[in-house]
Amino acid sequence: MVTALDRDTDLRRRAWDAAASVVDPEIPVLTIGDLGVLRDVVLDGDRVEVAITPTYSGCPAMNMIALEVELALERAGFRRPNVRTVLSPAWTTDWMSGEGRAKLRAYGIAPPQASSSRRALFGGQTVACPQCGSDKTELLSEFGSTSCKALWRCKACREPFDYFKCH
Amino acid sequence: MPVANIQVSETPLVLYALRRADDALILGHRLSEWCGHAPMLEEDMALSNIALDLIGQARELYGYAARIEGEDNDEDKFAYLRDVRQYRNLLLVEQPNGDFAQTLVRQFFYSAFADFYWRAMMTSRDTTLAAIAAKSEKESAYHLRHASEWIIRLGDGTDESHARAQAAIDHLWAFTGEMFAVDEGERALIDADIAVDPASLRGRWLTTLSDIVSEATLELPQNGWMQQGGRSGRHSEHLGHLLSELQSMQRTFPGLTW
Numbered sequence: 106m107v108t109a110l111d112r113d114t115d116l117r118r119r120a121w122d123a124a125a126s127v128v129d130p131e132i133p134v135l136t137i138g139d140l141g142v143l144r145d146v147v148l149d150g151d152r153v154e155v156a157i158t159p160t161y162s163g164c165p166a167m168n169m170i171a172l173e174v175e176l177a178l179e180r181a182g183f184r185r186p187n188v189r190t191v192l193s194p195a196w197t198t199d200w201m202s203g204e205g206r207a208k209l210r211a212y213g214i215a216p217p218q219a220s221s222s223r224r225a226l227f228g229g230q231t232v233a234c235p236q237c238g239s240d241k242t243e244l245l246s247e248f249g250s251t252s253c254k255a256l257w258r259c260k261a262c263r264e265p266f267d268y269f270k271c272h
Numbered sequence: 273m274p275v276a277n278i279q280v281s282e283t284p285l286v287l288y289a290l291r292r293a294d295d296a297l298i299l300g301h302r303l304s305e306w307c308g309h310a311p312m313l314e315e316d317m318a319l320s321n322i323a324l325d326l327i328g329q330a331r332e333l334y335g336y337a338a339r340i341e342g343e344d345n346d347e348d349k350f351a352y353l354r355d356v357r358q359y360r361n362l363l364l365v366e367q368p369n370g371d372f373a374q375t376l377v378r379q380f381f382y383s384a385f386a387d388f389y390w391r392a393m394m395t396s397r398d399t400t401l402a403a404i405a406a407k408s409e410k411e412s413a414y415h416l417r418h419a420s421e422w423i424i425r426l427g428d429g430t431d432e433s434h435a436r437a438q439a440a441i442d443h444l445w446a447f448t449g450e451m452f453a454v455d456e457g458e459r460a461l462i463d464a465d466i467a468v469d470p471a472s473l474r475g476r477w478l479t480t481l482s483d484i485v486s487e488a489t490l491e492l493p494q495n496g497w498m499q500q501g502g503r504s505g506r507h508s509e510h511l512g513h514l515l516s517e518l519q520s521m522q523r524t525f526p527g528l529t530w
Contacts, residue, residue, distance in 0.1 A: 162407050163328025192332065193403035195410065246314035247418050248321040256314065272410050 113148060120153045121146045123181035127173040130166050131251045134212045137170060141200025144191055153178055154187045158196045160272070161252040198271045209269055210235045215257065217271040232268050234259035242266075275526045278345055278353045284457030286341045287360065288467055289401075290350065291503060293333035294361035297351060298511070299382060300326030301518055302369055311372055318418055322379070325411040332404045352522035356505070356512045363502040364447035366511040370440065373426050373433065377440035380419035384480045385451050387412040388473040397465045420484045427488025438490050449498025451477075 124146060125138030137143045137157065145156040155174055159167050171188040178186035198217035206216035215235045233240045239261035247270075249256040254267040280286065303323035310316035334347035364382060369375045390412055393405035426437040452470045454462065461467035485492050501507065521528055 159328070159407070161325055161328065162332060162411060163324035163326070165324070192407050193399070195403070195406040197410075246318055247414060247421075248314070248318035250317070252321055252324060256317075270414070 117146055117148050119181060120148065120178060120183055123177045124155050124174050127170060127177050130169045132214065134208045135205055139202050139205030139208065141196065142170065152185055152187065153183045154189060156189055156191045158191050160196050164252050198269065213266060214254065215266060215268040217269045232257055234262060234264065235266055236264045237262040275353065275523050277355050277358060278349045280345065280354070280358065281341050281343060284461055286337050288458060288461055289333050289337035291360040293330045293337060293350065294359050295365050296326040296333065297330035298361045298514065299365035300330060301514060302365065305369055306375065322415050329408050336400050336404065352519045356507050356515060358505060359507065359511060360505060361502050362447065362450050363499055363508055364444065364450065366508060366514060367444060367447065368510055371436055373436040374440040374443065376419055376422040376426065377437065377444055379415065380423050381444060381448050383412055383416040383419050385477050387416045388476055389468055389470065392468040392473060401466065423484050424488045427490040434489065437488065441490060442493055445493045446497065446499045450500045450502060453500060453503065
């Protein structure tokens with residue numbers, strides 16, 4: 106027997122999976138599920154409300170992500186999806202999944218370190234090169250091609266690379 | 273036909289949110305002026321990234337101000353349809369970019385303050401302000417590190433960079449006192465554990481500055497006379513010029529959308 110509760114759980118999982126599959130337009134190997142940007146999915150009758158949280162206050166990808174989530178839900182058969190942005194608790198790179206970190210590294214971006222190192226005013230960071238794995242690397246710039254990345258260089262293989270900053 | 277300014281019901285809480293929003297928007301706009309002009313590509317990206325963070329913070333705060341005001345205003349109207357006298361930002365953040373040293377000293381003074389300020393605001397009884405603060409303090413930590421590194425590099429660099437950094441410190445110092453001043457309305461919010469008492473941060477702010485500045489072989493001026501006025505809408509001549517550019521599209525084509 107299929108109960109209403111089962112149906113709701115199943116529906117919610119379908120909505121979650123549809124929303125979670127939306128990719129970050131700046132880092133298309135990561136989904137918002139991998140990133141931890143997708144926070145909640147609430148069903149109310151045939152309506153669905155999705156909560157997402159920004160990585161950075163000014164991240165220009167958020168508007169695009171919100172639109173993509175709505176489209177993904179509509180494609181999955183949900184009518185009138187609603188996306189809202191929540192700020193609290195503040196997003197942290199600690200929410201990034203292990204799978205997400207592996208995908209980042211394979212894509213050539215060094216994944217974020219544990220956020221406990223964030224408060225050190227200077228130095229103290231060791232970031233392994235995503236190309237050759239060496240930890241003989243140096244910071245070129247705190248700010249890279251997007252808000253969430255810094256620019257590093259590997260002294261072993263000489264390749265510059267992006268590092269997803271811990272946050 | 274001129275576009276009318278909006279009216280704002282400045283209750284203490286609306287005003288409190290607007291002041292912080294205006295700080296972030298105006299400083300973000302100033303930094304965005306470097307886009308395409310910074311001395312090197314990395315800095316062009318860094319200053320633009322910091323500008324983006326600040327404008328993002330401003331949007332959250334304007335959105336909140338609009339919600340608590342409960343009138344017809346929104347983030348765009350706050351940004352585009354208030355004139356100079358309605359802006360409530362610190363005089364520090366509207367000061368022109370000047371040379372690279374002046375931009376970085378301004379950023380250093382502000383970020384060192386903002387970093388402590390947001391961290392303190394995370395325990396505000398106002399849950400929205402606390403949430404905005406929790407987001408912002410992560411960003412201000414990066415901004416402060418970036419500015420600190422540059423202060424050391426410029427001060428402990430060549431004679432020329434040292435002289436320019438010291439001149440910027442001497443010039444901008446008089447605008448720092450305003451960060452620690454509060455009026456009656458804000459005092460009531462502090463007493464209600466909603467707002468942050470900036471006076472409680474001054475000691476730590478000064479220690480951060482002193483540490484970095486002395487490592488940079490530079491000097492902080494002795495406490496002197498401090499210029500104030502931005503919080504009550506009395507601005508330096510520079511803000512009007514900034515707003516004329518920031519607002520030109522909405523003033524010329526009212527209601528324009530992308």
